[in-house]
């Protein structure tokens with residue numbers, strides 16, 4: 148038995164991302180801008196908040212972490228995400244005024260899925276979606292915070308897409324096969340993610356991203372990436388490999404816990420500033436120009 152082998156996708160993903168190096172293209176380059184257009188809206192950067200759930204009130208403050216990072220997203224002018232929650236919490240998040248995508252769980256109670264999608268639309272959500280990578284658990288279908296999950300067919304997903312006027316986001320796409328199925332049903336975006344490593348040996352999102360990008364080339368499906376994004380350089384690599392945007396995740400938590408709304412604002416604007424810095428160094432003035440020609444894979448161990 149080789150006890151040095153690893154199955155943790157978080158570690159594998161980090162190693163893959165770190166193996167991507169960036170060349171410099173300085174002559175003729177100018178200072179870059181991170182403004183970006185997605186789904187017909189302008190955002191200050193392609194950096195997004197994560198679809199989080201169940202965050203407490205930190206340090207005795209008045210708002211939960213979910214409401215705090217949503218307020219930060221509003222002030223930053225970026226797209227906001229949220230995850231598993233009841234409708235009353237979503238109403239509070241919507242009240243922050245942030246443009247928010249509500250990711251609904253693949254509940255076995257399909258009535259609950261439909262109720263939460265409908266509620267989100269009525270409460271003014273920017274988009275809705277489902278994390279299809281939270282269907283299975285160790286005993287078959289997962290039980291998440293007491294709620295049983297269920298298998299989701301392509302027809303079921305298609306019916307959610309058709310049930311709403313909002314853009315539909317499928318979160319947890321980690322294959323060309325699923326990406327193509329999402330395009331077929333009219334999803335407006337996919338989030339390429341392994342959901343902080345739910346499956347052993349899950350392929351790093353950035354490794355599969357170019358294949359997914361190629362498969363969706365003739366569609367208008369937007370591609371968002373998460374897992375392990377902590378810096379502007381990480382976001383840059385995701386965009387270079389074909390993503391339209393990237394979401395930070397657990398990397399945001401210390402700033403949220405300690406600094407609340409301001410902490411998240413500082414953290415995410417730092418990520419966006421580093422993105423602009425790397426863009427300037429590589430000769431890409433705008434986000435939509437970034438391509439993979441500046442990336443190199445290391446041939447040595449870091």
Ligand SMILES: Cc1cc2nc3c(=O)[nH]c(=O)nc-3n(C[C@H](O)[C@H](O)[C@H](O)COP(=O)(O)O)c2cc1C
Nearest residue numbers: 197198199200230231278342343374375376396397
């Ligand atoms: C506290 C916590 C709660 C989360 N809740 C949800 C959720 O309800 N729905 C969802 O789709 N993802 C959820 N996620 C997963 C994140 O959206 C994201 O996919 C994951 O953390 C990977 O990104 P990271 O490596 O940058 O943390 C949660 C993650 C954390 C840490």
